[in-house]
Structures are given as structure tokens and as C-alpha cells.
Amino acid sequence: MKQQVYLDRKIQSLYPLALAAILVLGTARLVFDSLKSNDSYVFKLYGRQRTPQVVVVSPEDRVDESRCNVFEGKWVWDNVSYPLYTEQNCPHLVKQVTCQRNGRPDSFYKNWRWQPNGCNLPRFDALKLLQILRGKRLMFVGDSVQRSQFESFVCMVQSILPQGKKSLQRVPPRKIYKIQEFDASIEYYWAPFIVESISDHATNHTVLKRLVKLDSIAKHGKHWEGVDFLVFESYVWWRYKPTINATYGHPxxxxxxNVTTAYRLALNTWANWIETTINPQTQKVFFMSMSPTHLWSWEWKPASNENCFSESYPIQGSPSYWGSGSSLEIMDIIQDVLGGLKVNVTFLNITQLSEFRKDAHTTIYGERKGKLLTKEQRSDPKKFADCIHWCLPGVPDTWNEILYAYLLKTHQNLT
Structure with a gap:
């Protein structure tokens, strides 16, 4: 009898331990189940550790330059696949480029696709691009035309990203679009002359008085160091007058x-920075050719005396059309300097294909000195039409499709 009582008491003493064990196991099960959900407190606090996916670039995605020059071709109508995004679903466009929102009545300029002769550009895949950019930085460097290319690039990827996992920061002279899930960033850096100048303030830059420091680049360069993909452009700010005030040597x-002399000196300064700073094993550098202007309609429509305003279709039937706004001398300087570099820089020659797009500029549906044109200004397009900047969606999207093709081309598949 005493032995039975002792045994009962022994069993009762084990109840608290058993209950505690059940509670611990139950809590652990709840925690592990919660970790499977993106809404869990633990996930929100620490984030989910994802295994990076291998980016597979198929042979069809790689441009074979020995067989196809993607910069030679024609514009074809495609209102099924284009535009790649809309003004409404991309909140990062500045007013300068949102032509339809600003009152442009036609939208044909959005529906043209660049078709290279003898091949196709790889279809843009935002997810594949983001996987290539995982853990990396891509930076556009240049003027407001280059800023449009940056905005286009952001718009082409942002729609697949969930809210709260992306952000746009303005840290003058930079804009930084952060993509948290991929630990990546797409950035823009204001440097209209590439080298230093008195026009380097991101918003308050002088237009009429220009002074360029042809041998100075260090202040800009410290922001470019270590960037994985750099995309440079500099042209239109050099073209205000045939001559430009500058320093070289003593400040x-x-x-x-002469502008062409100054441009060569500036580009040599940039080239020296590239050769002494860029690590070709970990960094890729691109240089965009000049973005053309369409200031004089007599160049594509003889005997006329207008500009790009009211143009609704690309130039067709003239495969070698070249406007006077694009300097062949500057083009030769770029190719000469790039050809002498010891570090590989990919030249993206978008000038000729963009020359055909007299229809795609912002004209009177953009900004002037930071403000939309007034009714009175819009009534005088010959004086106020902007035939330099491009509407978005539009031509800069094609530049980025080509850039995407070269990013795919240089990407190494992991085996």
C-alpha cells in the first residue's frame, strides 16, 4: 500500500515537467510555422533569408555582334508589346517627361519598337535583370537626358517589386532607387560635363554662364568608386555655343x-580616371553616344521652317538620316578616346536609331526652368518647343533594352 502511494506521488511530480515540455514543443512549432509566413513577426523583424537564384542566360538572349549590329535597323509599329510601362503605374517620372499627363493629345510615340537588322533584341525581363543586379549598384552619370534614362530604367523594373521593398532617395547630386529584396540599387549622378564645372549643383545649375574644369574629376569620381555598373553620357551641355570657358592646369x-578641343581634354581626364580607378574584374563601364536633337524641320522636311512640334511618326525611308544637331567630330573624339583605353568600355551607339525619332520629344508638353509651360508659351511652339528631351515612356526605354542586352551578354552563367 505504501509502495502504491509512493508511486502515485512520483507520477504526480512528473506532471509539471511533462506540461512544460508540451508547451515548449508547441511554442517551437508555432514559431517555425510562423517563419514560413511573410507576415510573421520574426520575418518582419529580421527578414527572410532567401537563396539567390542562379541567373541563366540562354544563347537566344545573347547578342552575337559578329552577326548582328543592334544599332542598325528600323522602327516598327507595335501597340501590343509597347509601351513597357505607363505614366500611371510609374510614380518616379518627373513632370518634364510625362507628356500625356501634361496634355499631349497623341500617344503614337509610345508604340514603336526598335527592330535590328538580322536579329532581335532579347525581350526585357525585369526579374532576370534584378537577379543580375543582386548585391550590386548600377549608376547613370550625366545630364538631364541621362536622368531620363535612369527614370526609364527604374520604371521598367519597379512594377514587379512589392510595396515597402523599394524606395527612391534624393541625395544631391544623386538619386538612389533601392531594391531591398535584391540588395541592389539603381542610381543617377548629375554631372553634365562628366568633369567638374560650375554647373554641378543638381538643381540650381547655371545655363547661360558655363565654366568647365577640364582636368578636374576627383569630386565626382569619389562617388563612382566601387560602383559595379557605370553608364556615362555627356553631350548636349557642350553644345550651347561653339566655344566654352574652361580651366586646364591652373584653376x-x-x-x-573651342568646344571640340575642350571635349577631348575633358574626356581624356575621364579616361585617366577610368584607367587608374576601375577594376575590370568586378566593374563594367558603358558610354552612351550623343542623344540627337530635332530643332529644324527643314532637315527632314525640305522647305519647312518649324521644329519637332506636332510630329507624330518617325523618319522612315532614310536609313542614313543624320541631323546637324549630332556632331560627327564629337563622335570621332569619343571613339578615339575609348579606342585608346586599356580598360574595356562598351560604347552604346544609340545616336543613329534615335535620329529617326523626331516624333518623340517633349515639345510643349514638358517643363521650362522647372515649370510646365504656360498657355501663352504653348501657343508659340516655334519658340518654346523642347526638341532635346524625350517623352516617357519612349525612346530611352529602347536605350535601356539595348543596355539590358549587353548586361546579359557580359553575365557569366554559373555552372
Whole structure:
């Protein structure tokens, strides 16, 4: 009898331990189940550790330059696949480029696809691009035309990203679009001359008085160091007059230079920075050719005296059309300097294909000095039409499709 009582008491003493064990196991099960959900507190606090997916670039996605020059071709009508995004679903476009929102009545300019001769550009895949950019930075460097290319690039990827996992920060002279899930960023850096100048303030830059420091680049360069993909552009700010005030050597020795001479000196300064700073094993550099202007309609419509305003279709039937706004001398300088580099820089020659797009500029549906044109200004398109900047969606999307093709081309599949 005493032995039975002792045994009962022994069993009762084990109840708290058993209950505690059940509670611990139950809690652990709840935690592990919760970790499977994106809404769990633990996930929100620490984030989910995802295994990076291998990016497979198929042979069909790689441009074979020995067989096809993607910069030679024609514009074809395609209102099924284009535009790649809309003004409404991309909140990162500045007013300068949102032509339809600003009152442009036609939308044909959005529906043209660039078709290279003898091949196709790889279809843009935002997810594949983001996987290539995982853990990396891509930066566009240049003027407001280059800023449009940056905005286009952001718009082409942002729609697949969930809210709260992306952000746009303005840190003058940079804009930084962060993609948290991929630990990546797409950035823009304002440097209209690439080298330093008195126009380097991101928003308050002088237009009429220009002074360029042809041998100075360090202030800009420190922001470019270590960036995985750099995309440079510099042209239209050089073209205000045939000459430009600049320094070379002593900072107080201001002289008037022929623009082409100054451009070569500036590009040599940039080239020296590339050769002494870029690590070709971990960094890729691209240089965009000049973005053309369409200021004089007589160049594509003889005997006329207008500009790009009211143009609704690309130039067709003239495969070698080249407007006077695009300097062949500057083009030769770019190719000469790039050809002499010891570090590989990919030249993206978008000038000729963009020359055909007289229809795609912002004209009177953009901004002037930071403000939309007034009714009175819009009534005088010959004076106020902007035939330099491009509407978005539009031509810069094609530049980025080509950039995407070269990113695919340089990407190494993991085996």
C-alpha cells in the first residue's frame, strides 16, 4: 500500500515537467510555422533569408555582334508589346517627361519598337535583370537626358517589386532607387560635363554662364568608386555655343576653348580616371553616344521652317538620316578616346536609331526652368518647343533594352 502511494506521488511530480515540455514543443512549432509566413513577426523583424537564384542566360538572349549590329535597323509599329510601362503605374517620372499627363493629345510615340537588322533584341525581363543586379549598384552619370534614362530604367523594373521593398532617395547630386529584396540599387549622378564645372549643383545649375574644369574629376569620381555598373553620357551641355570657358592646369587661368578641343581634354581626364580607378574584374563601364536633337524641320522636311512640334511618326525611308544637331567630330573624339583605353568600355551607339525619332520629344508638353509651360508659351511652339528631351515612356526605354542586352551578354552563367 505504501509502495502504491509512493508511486502515485512520483507520477504526480512528473506532471509539471511533462506540461512544460508540451508547451515548449508547441511554442517551437508555432514559431517555425510562423517563419514560413511573410507576415510573421520574426520575418518582419529580421527578414527572410532567401537563396539567390542562379541567373541563366540562354544563347537566344545573347547578342552575337559578329552577326548582328543592334544599332542598325528600323522602327516598327507595335501597340501590343509597347509601351513597357505607363505614366500611371510609374510614380518616379518627373513632370518634364510625362507628356500625356501634361496634355499631349497623341500617344503614337509610345508604340514603336526598335527592330535590328538580322536579329532581335532579347525581350526585357525585369526579374532576370534584378537577379543580375543582386548585391550590386548600377549608376547613370550625366545630364538631364541621362536622368531620363535612369527614370526609364527604374520604371521598367519597379512594377514587379512589392510595396515597402523599394524606395527612391534624393541625395544631391544623386538619386538612389533601392531594391531591398535584391540588395541592389539603381542610381543617377548629375554631372553634365562628366568633369567638374560650375554647373554641378543638381538643381540650381547655371545655363547661360558655363565654366568647365577640364582636368578636374576627383569630386565626382569619389562617388563612382566601387560602383559595379557605370553608364556615362555627356553631350548636349557642350553644345550651347561653339566655344566654352574652361580651366586646364591652373584653376584661375580661365580661357576660351573651342568646344571640340575642350571635349577631348575633358574626356581624356575621364579616361585617366577610368584607367587608374576601375577594376575590370568586378566593374563594367558603358558610354552612351550623343542623344540627337530635332530643332529644324527643314532637315527632314525640305522647305519647312518649324521644329519637332506636332510630329507624330518617325523618319522612315532614310536609313542614313543624320541631323546637324549630332556632331560627327564629337563622335570621332569619343571613339578615339575609348579606342585608346586599356580598360574595356562598351560604347552604346544609340545616336543613329534615335535620329529617326523626331516624333518623340517633349515639345510643349514638358517643363521650362522647372515649370510646365504656360498657355501663352504653348501657343508659340516655334519658340518654346523642347526638341532635346524625350517623352516617357519612349525612346530611352529602347536605350535601356539595348543596355539590358549587353548586361546579359557580359553575365557569366554559373555552372
Amino acid at each position: 584661375d587661368d580661365v580661357q576660351e576653348y
